[in-house]
């Protein structure tokens with residue numbers, strides 16, 4: 001374990017792909033600030049930004065009639081939590097990141113919605129740690145008053161069809177679906193305790209899903 005961590009603010013988005021993959025890479029990112037940023041498809045970024053523009057001024061029932069009545073409170077705001085407490089001990093780690101949509105419901109509660117453009121829906125469980133992390137931050141904010149989340153969910157756009165409009169213009173259609181994500185602060189406390197415990201220990205060994213470390217080890221033995 002390093003004497004001082006390079007990064008102590010845990011990003012909610014790292015708790016999905018980052019945490020579900022090899023824990024060694026996750027550890028190196030926070031302990032030493034070393035991470036590999038793979039290419040992110042520009043088309044997804046462009047579609048996400050259109051999604052956000054479209055829903056910015058909408059009522060909660062435009063996202064889903066199943067949501068409580070309310071409006072968009074704010075979008076893309078950076079938040080940070082108070083230090084995470086594990087087994088009664090204050091740790092150096094916090095949670096911090098930007099949500100897509102914070103909803104303010106008429107009954108005084110809140111909701112967080114994250115937008116996703118995907119090839120296939122059904123991702124609520126996979127993205128639960130990210131959404132639950134926003135809930136944790138809103139309930140334990142470094143600044144401002146705590147806010148209680150009544151709902152968490154994904155607004156998913158899934159490609160449904162493509163058709164030709166004219167010789168040089170094509171339309172692409174999306175199915176839009178709201179996928180509710182479990183609101184369970186107790187479960188998240190257990191989850192984040194596991195994350196912080198891993199970061200507070202020794203560097204984990206490489207997992208089995210990726211062979212990059214093995215590749216680099218072999219490569220450095222070559223005298224090229």
Ligand code: SF4
Pocket residue numbers: 021022023024025206207210211212213214
């Ligand atoms: S095998 Fe190495 S490069 Fe691949 S995810 Fe694990 S630590 Fe990262």
